[in-house]
Amino acid sequence: MPEIISALLNTLVGPLVVADWLSWFCIISGSFFAIVGAFGIVRLPDVFSRMHGAGIVDTLGIMLILVGLMFQADEAIVVIKLALVLLFIFFTSPTTTFALARAAIHGGVTPGPTAEELAEAQKSKPKNKKDEKEAKSSNT
Amino acid sequence: MTWTLFSVASLAVLVSMALSMIRALIGPTVFDRILAVNVTGTLTVVLIAVYGFLDGRPDFLDIALLYALINFIGTIAVSKYVKYRDLGHPLDGPDEGDV
Numbered sequence: 285m286p287e288i289i290s291a292l293l294n295t296l297v298g299p300l301v302v303a304d305w306l307s308w309f310c311i312i313s314g315s316f317f318a319i320v321g322a323f324g325i326v327r328l329p330d331v332f333s334r335m336h337g338a339g340i341v342d343t344l345g346i347m348l349i350l351v352g353l354m355f356q357a358d359e360a361i362v363v364i365k366l367a368l369v370l371l372f373i374f375f376t377s378p379t380t381t382f383a384l385a386r387a388a389i390h391g392g393v394t395p396g397p398t399a400e401e402l403a404e405a406q407k408s409k410p411k412n413k414k415d416e417k418e419a420k421s422s423n424t
Numbered sequence: 425m426t427w428t429l430f431s432v433a434s435l436a437v438l439v440s441m442a443l444s445m446i447r448a449l450i451g452p453t454v455f456d457r458i459l460a461v462n463v464t465g466t467l468t469v470v471l472i473a474v475y476g477f478l479d480g481r482p483d484f485l486d487i488a489l490l491y492a493l494i495n496f497i498g499t500i501a502v503s504k505y506v507k508y509r510d511l512g513h514p515l516d517g518p519d520e521g522d523v
Contacts, residue, residue, distance in 0.1 A: 304426075307429065308429060311429055311432065311433045312432065314433070314436075315432060315433055315435075315436030315437070316436075318436055318437060318440040318467070319436055319439055319440050319443070321440070321463075322439070322440035322441075322442075322443035322444050322463070323443060325443065325444050325447045325459070325460060325463060326443050326444075326446055326447050331453060331455045331456055331459065334447070334456060334459055335459060338459055338462065338463045341440060341444075341463050341466065341467065342463070342466055345440070346466060346467070346469070346470050349433055349437070349470050349474070350470065350473065352429075352433070353433075353473060353474065353477055356426060356429075356477060357482065358482075359482075362482040362485065365482075365485040365486065365488075365489060366473065366485060368489055369469060369473065369485065369488055369489050369492055372489070372492045372493065372496070373466060373469070373492060376492070376495075376496035377466070379496070379500075380462055380496060380499045380500065380503075383499075383500055383503050383504070384455060384458060384459060384462070384499070384503050386503075386507070387455065387458075387503040387504070387506055387507040388453070388455040390507050391453070391454070391455065391506065391507065393453055393455060
């Protein structure tokens, strides 16, 4: 069993300790989620769905990167400071999103189509047969 | 070895910052811009922390901590200003004193 573990720890770039492995895992996945969330901020359709992308960046992306940095710290005070940053982000990110969503609703941004509007759109679709035919021909 | 790790992290953070700055530039409403600038600020906190590790000086974390606080207060202040057109106590409106 220790042989297997030591074989696992010996990589192409040299021996790695377990903390390094955890740190690599956390930082790489955190970077991935940060980029995914940033893509969400660019690509999603309205403010309220873009807040979802911002939430991905704030929670999965940044928190995983900070936890990964914690494994690289040499002193205890560094870990404490990183934990404080993490705690602040943990509390301030939802608060900011809440305040911003309230301000956006107050400012006249409507949060997408409601369920009734979607049902109405579904109902009114078969009525205009012309559009349907055009859609079919364009599909084929 | 760890140099590679921190370089990867800072590169990913910079790419994410660039993407959210795109949204801040093209955002149709002011709330899109506030959201994008808030995300950019939060990513700056991590960039400062990662840079401290990259440079071998984790004292940079104090600056990151301060930046996190200022970023939060700034975003709240801007969204309150956009909502009420005032940073003080709102005089009228149903949700008086609310964020």
